[in-house]
């Protein structure tokens with residue numbers, strides 16, 4: 001049995017993880033961290049009490065779906081206590097990413113911008129598609145619920161990074177006015193509406209044909225399941241940085 005604490009336990013993903021974990025026998029949520037008070041079936045600590053919470057519950061791992069400053073706070077506590085860290089939070093700046101690198105010198109850290117297995121299958125099809133359609137224009141679009149803070153999504157940034165393995169381009173965030181498309185650009189379109197869980201689409205368009213690669217998460221349970229799988233796998237690894245692909249390939 002893998003025991004985990006959730007950083008951001010009162011959020012949309014915190015709730016989805018608690019729900020998914022309650023259906024599994026291999027993992028148990030023993031506490032959470034969030035700024036607001038909450039009456040849950042596990043104790044909830046304030047971010048300033050992260051070290052105390054970890055010392056008291058001695059979890060095998062912490063799963064983090066919060067905000068970047070909250071991730072940094074809990075990462076430091078995990079490094080100090082020797083606890084594995086799964087990071088789902090998106091929107092880090094370079095300094096935040098450096099803290100995760102530093103944390104991984106002490107403990108195993110697995111960060112993924114998307115814990116849906118379908119997204120990883122999509123990412124793996126992207127290279128061959130770009131290789132086969134070298135002259136085609138590429139555009140990326142993501143759509144999320146109206147409560148999402150960061151844009152473009154972490155997954156969209158991962159998709160752009162993957163494209164950059166195959167092409168040199170400038171990312172153009174939407175277009176306005178007179179702005180004809182250049183050959184070496186990728187448009188990055190962002191939509192926020194309703195309670196859409198998360199949609200990503202890449203089009204490769206030539207003359208007279210369009211290849212569309214798309215993924216739609218229909219329930220946050222799909223991210224929660226992946227994050228729990230990642231935690232169960234990560235606790236057996238040594239200090240270092242890991243990706244969700246490592247869990248999928250294991």
Ligand SMILES: NC(=O)C1=CN([C@@H]2O[C@H](COP(=O)(O)OP(=O)(O)OC[C@H]3O[C@@H](n4cnc5c(N)ncnc54)[C@H](OP(=O)(O)O)[C@@H]3O)[C@@H](O)[C@H]2O)C=CC1
Pocket residue numbers: 007008009010011012013014033034035036037047065066067069070071073087088089090091112113114115116150154223
């Ligand atoms: N990698 C993936 O597969 C996925 C990643 N995400 C990412 O996860 C993150 C959270 O998403 P979502 O659950 O929708 O967001 P929510 O806004 O619903 O939840 C955020 C949670 O973080 C808590 N929080 C705020 N500040 C801190 C802090 N300093 N320390 C600890 N906890 C804090 C909030 O508490 P309070 O309510 O008290 O403010 C809340 O519990 C986002 O970055 C999102 O992009 C989301 C889905 C999938």
Ligand SMILES: O=C(O)C1=N[C@H](C(=O)O)C[C@H](O)C1
Pocket residue numbers: 090113114115144145148152153154155156197198199
């Ligand atoms: O905030 C969300 O909801 C999501 N965030 C992740 C991202 O930024 O890519 C993953 C998923 O699309 C849902």
